[in-house]
Amino acid sequence: MAELSSDDRLDRPDDLYAALTDAHEGLSEEESTALDARVILLLANHIGAAGVTIEALRQARESVLAHREDG
Amino acid sequence: MPKSYRYPVYPYRRSADQDASSPAHHPVIVVGAGPVGLSMAVDLGLRGIATLLLDxxxxxxxxxxxICFAKRTLEIFDRLGVGDRIVEKGVTWNKGKVYSGDRLIYAFDLLPESGHKRPAFVNIQQYYIEDYLIERAGEIDGLDVRWKNRVIGVEPDADGVTVTVETPEGDYTLKCDYLIAADGAKSGVRDFLGLPFEGRSFExxxxxxxxxxxxxFPAERRFWFNPAFHDGQSALLHRQPDDVWRIDLQLDADADREAEGxxxxxxxxxxxxxGEDQPFEVDWTSVYRFRCARLEHFRxxxxxxxxxxxxxxSPFGARGGNAGIQDADNLAWKIAAVLERKAPEALLASYEAERIPAADENIRYSARSTDFMTPKSRVNRIFRDAVLDLAERFAFARRMVNSGRLSTPSVYSDSPLNSxxxxxxxxxxxxxxxxxxxxxxxGGWLIDHLGGGFAGLWFASDPGEIDAARASALERLAAGGLPIRVFxxxxxxxxxxxxxxxVLVDRGGLAFERYDASGGAFYLFRPDQHVAARFRRLEIEPVNGALARALGRDKSRSDTDARTAHG
Known part of the structure; x- marks a missing residue:
């Protein structure tokens, strides 16, 4: 069973960050969300094991909700 | 009523039970002569159980x-003796196409392999299924069908059920050992017993x-997401016999039922x-809002x-009618075995143990299809549209496109009857x-040999390995008088x-392949043709144990079964 790796393993973090934000350049909020959805689907398929993406969703949701409690 | 079909009328006839001084007793009464009640009654009748069907x-x-009857249902209809008529009359289809807007994004084949007697699906109007089953019921001794007999009261007690029936000539009362409620989504029997029917409604x-x-047009299922011809909603086209075509169109939640129809x-x-040039005539119309719901207990x-x-x-996936007929298929042999005292009453508890998970599976699939087709929120719509977009270019996304996951038979993985x-x-x-x-x-097909009793398939790559001692021991194997027919x-x-x-000779090695039997195997089938147990090497004692277990006789299980049965 594959697990979500949260080790530090990205090869070019600054380039990726720039690419993430650049991809949304000139898009409306609606289009940005549509882009994110497509990226998630493409990456989830690349990963293959649905459990990995499901775990990432859980952790991401936890992170967002933690904010809510802080505020 | 549709004009493409001539409706038969089955006359009300007075029965002797209506003049009896005390309520007549019947082993089994089935309420409702739809496809499910009829399948149940015909199945019981073929098993020699005197059955009364009221409608x-x-x-x-x-x-x-x-209108869509799946392969497994057709195999059940074969066992009941109506399969050939249904398949001959019906429109056979295996292929489907899914469109987004006006573009074809995906085509599928439900039965990509050959070597099956029955196709993935046939489309045929429900009235033909009922018509053929009613005719079949008439051929069976001990099966009595009474029309214009409406059940207006049900009173169960420990020994049986008392049923009050209304007819054009007044009411009368009956008693039975078992009552089968096949009286549909608005079940009166459910109401008489005060049972809540809870679930989820779709808007x-x-x-x-x-x-x-x-x-x-070819005989295939076509589904459109957001077609230009129907203003962003979904649409489905299906072919039926007699040049009848079914079209389903999604309407807004607040659409006026009367006006839309x-x-x-x-x-x-x-x-x-x-297209403007295609002549057609409207045969039948209905506007509906669907629900997913189930009883907490089926018994x-x-x-x-x-x-x-x-x-x-919900109807997408054809999981209503097909699941209902599989309910009947599951229950009929069990009721028959218990009434004939060949199995303990504990066997009946397995109906719920097997068919409640099957119902949950069908509800889950159909609710997910509905959510995909009719996104309930902005985010649902964004992901749905992303999947449809990607599906045009990428095969992986096609597997997420959900226009109905079409009915396949449930696997009773956790059944107490399995070894x-x-x-x-x-x-x-x-x-x-x-x-x-x-x-x-x-010629012929493996499935037809399994029949309606316990059956064994002894896969022998070298029939020389089958010794006389085991062969004759197998032939004598029978639990409570229910023998195994061994091939x-x-x-x-x-x-x-x-x-x-x-001996059944395997053409092209498909049976050995499908049963993973190249190294030899013995499969034991229940009377509903589901696998009870399988073995690599045939020994008589384990087969005997599996047979007992499949009849609810397993001692390690009997305590819990007894509790469920009376709980």
Missing amino acids: EDDTVSDGSRG EQFLITDIVMSAD SPERTIPRLKAIL EGRVFFVGDAAHIV PDAEDFLSGIPPGAAAADAPLKH VVAPEGAEGAVHDLP
Whole structure:
């Protein structure tokens, strides 16, 4: 069973960050969300094991909700 | 009523029970002569159980209603003796196409492999299914069908059920050992027992229309997401016999039912789909809003619920009618075995243990299809549209496109009647799953030999390995008088009778492959053709144990079963 790796393993973090934000350049909020959805689907398929993406969703949701409690 | 079909009328006839001084007793009464109640009654009748079927009406279903009958259901209809008529009359289809907007994004084949007697699906109006089953019921001694007999009261007690029936000539009372409620989504029996029917309602409405037209479209299922001809909603087209076509159109949640069903509204929509030049006639129309719901229990003492009376789903996936007929298939042999004292009453608890998970599976699939088709929120719509977009270019996204996951038979993986594998099987048909079909060398099909009793398939790559002692021990195996019919499955080139056991010659090796039997195997089937147990090497004692377990006689299980049965 594959697990979500949260080790530090990205090869070019600054380039990726720039690419993430650049991809949304000139898009409306609606289009940005549509882009994110497509990226998630493409990456989830690349990963293959649905459990990995499901775990990432859980952790991401936890992170967002933690904010809510802080505020 | 549709004009494309001539409705039969089954006359009310007074029965002697109506003049009896005390309520007449029947072993089994089935309420409701729809496809599920009829299948149940015919199955019981063929098993020699005197059965009374009551229906409030005097004809078949108004409108085509359930039209898609899946392979496993057709195999059940074969066992009941109506399969050939249904398949000959029906439109066979295996292929489907999914469109987004006006673009084809995806085509599928539901039965990509050959070597099965029955296709993935046939489309046929529900009234034909009922018509043929009613005719079949008439051929069976001990099966009594009474029309214009409406059940107006049900009182169960520990020994049986008292049923009050209303007829054109007044009311009368009956008693039975078991009552089968097959009286549909608005089940009266459910109401008499005060049982809540809870679930989830969907807001969208659907317009279903049958039209008559001669058109040269292929026999395939077509589904559109957001078609230009129907303003961003979804649409489905299906072919039926008699040049009848089914069109389902999604409507807004707040659409006016009456207005939407009127010809002024439906005809322009149909013209938009079919083109202005295509002549057609509207045959039948209905507007509905669907629900997914099920009873908490499918059994209340001596009352059993089958089909829509027990569970309802949205129609995408054809999981309503098919699941109902599989309920009947599951329950009929068990009731018969218990009434004939060949199995303990504990066997009946397995109906719920097997069919409640099946209903939950169907509800889950159909709810997910509905959520995909009719996104309920902004985020749902964004992901749905992302999947449809990607599906045009990428195969992986096509597997997420959900226009209805079409009915496949449930596997009773956790059934108390299963004997778990003791040896390694990498594939094949696991305990709890329905039999797989395969073609035989001298014509005919494996599935037809399994019949309606316990059956054994002894896969012998070398029939010489079958010794006389085990063969005769097998032939004597019977639990409570229920024997196992054993067949030797032999590869091509190894024909000939083996110690008087009938031999089925596997054409092209498909049976050995589908049952993962190249190293030899013995499969034990229940009377509903589901696998009870399988073994790599045949020993008599484990087969005997598996047979006892499949009849609810397993001692390690009997305590819990007894509690469930009376709980």
